[in-house]
Amino acid sequence: QKEVEQNSGPLSVPEGAIASLNCTYSDRGSQSFFWYRQYSGKSPELIMFIYSNGDKEDGRFTAQLNKASQYVSLLIRDSQPSDSATYLCAVSSGGGADGLTFGKGTHLIIQP
Amino acid sequence: NAGVMQNPRHLVRRRGQEARLRCSPMKGHSHVYWYRQLPEEGLKFMVYLQKENIIDESGMPKERFSAEFPKEGPSILRIQQVVRGDSAAYFCASSPRVYQPQHFGDGTRLSIL
Numbered sequence: 001q002k003e004v005e006q007n008s009g010p011l012s013v014p015e016g017a018i019a020s021l022n023c024t025y026s027d028r029g030s031q032s033f034f035w036y037r038q039y040s041g042k043s044p045e046l047i048m049f050i051y052s053n054g055d056k057e058d059g060r061f062t063a064q065l066n067k068a069s070q071y072v073s074l075l076i077r078d079s080q081p082s083d084s085a086t087y088l089c090a091v092s093s094g095g096g097a098d099g100l101t102f103g104k105g106t107h108l109i110i111q112p
Numbered sequence: 113n114a115g116v117m118q119n120p121r122h123l124v125r126r127r128g129q130e131a132r133l134r135c136s137p138m139k140g141h142s143h144v145y146w147y148r149q150l151p152e153e154g155l156k157f158m159v160y161l162q163k164e165n166i167i168d169e170s171g172m173p174k175e176r177f178s179a180e181f182p183k184e185g186p187s188i189l190r191i192q193q194v195v196r197g198d199s200a201a202y203f204c205a206s207s208p209r210v211y212q213p214q215h216f217g218d219g220t221r222l223s224i225l
Contacts, residue, residue, distance in 0.1 A: 099168055099170070104154040
């Protein structure tokens with residue numbers, strides 16, 4: 001059974017600070033890793049994706065992957081109130097069966 | 113609108129009726145995925161399709177649920193003889209190739225009376 005674990009939160013971060021979101025996964029054969037943002041009542045929106053060990057930066061967002069530790073993280077710099085949402089970590093094992101396995105999400109609250 | 117299109121946005125059915133949910137992928141995307149999100153639960157993968165082929169249906173309930181992606185037209189998720197437990201948000205996603213990021217539609221909120 002493939003599992004993706006996230007702390008459900010809520011994670012409260014002051015405006016302007018760095019928000020750090022973490023995720024672990026059970027399937028060592030996982031190949032692709034994604035972060036989605038979901039506002040209440042809305043659909044998931046792709047924020048970042050990462051395939052290789054290390055860091056990947058895009059604007060205020062940095063994704064970090066450590067396959068040896070089976071750990072993925074998302075850093076949000078200069079947090080804004082509009083970043084308040086649930087952040088979903090998703091993992092794909094590939095190999096033709098490309099359905100994503102999602103964590104239950106971390107509820108992030110940016111306090112003005 | 114170049115995004116993933118789902119319709120209807122909201123669907124109400126009585127127990128025992130059939131529900132049909134439609135999904136048109138983004139232009140240039142040939143891979144379609146269906147997910148279900150139950151209240152207070154995470155997104156669960158249901159099925160992965162390419163044109164005229166079901167690639168992986170490991171997440172589909174064994175009975176009452178079926179999916180297709182015909183050569184022409186949208187992908188259809190069909191739920192026969194709906195029950196209260198089928199009430200959920202059903203999301204469709206598409207990607208251009210395997211391993212590529214999936215982009216989600218706005219979803220269909222299914223309510224069973």
